Amino acid sequence: METIVKSITPSVVSQAAATLMVAEGGTSTLLVQQFLRNQGYQSYEAEVSKWLNVAAEEAGWAVEDKGLFRVYSFPENRFAA
Numbered sequence: 001m002e003t004i005v006k007s008i009t010p011s012v013v014s015q016a017a018a019t020l021m022v023a024e025g026g027t028s029t030l031l032v033q034q035f036l037r038n039q040g041y042q043s044y045e046a047e048v049s050k051w052l053n054v055a056a057e058e059a060g061w062a063v064e065d066k067g068l069f070r071v072y073s074f075p076e077n078r079f080a081a
Contacts, residue, residue: 005042012041013051014059017072021061026073 016035020027029049036043056063056072064071 004040006040008036008041008043008047008051010051010054012036013048014055017052017055017061018059021073026064026071028069028071030069 013032013036016032016039017027020031020035024031029045029052032052033043033045033048036048052072055061060075062073062075064073
């Protein structure tokens with residue numbers, strides 16, 4: 001049986017990151033990469049990082065630089081009325 005590996009897209013990375021941010025409060029490139037691999041995607045850190053940065057900028061996500069990695073999360077006032 002041949003395993004089909006799916007390629008990532010900007011949309012897939014954005015959706016995975018949003019899913020993790022809802023579930024965990026924040027995410028990182030490594031967590032998104034592992035999540036995508038568990039879903040059958042071929043994901044590499046550099047590509048995930050690139051698309052995650054684009055998604056964060058477009059969506060206005062909060063980004064906290066921890067030195068070796070960044071933590072992405074929804075802004076605090078995202079659900080404020």
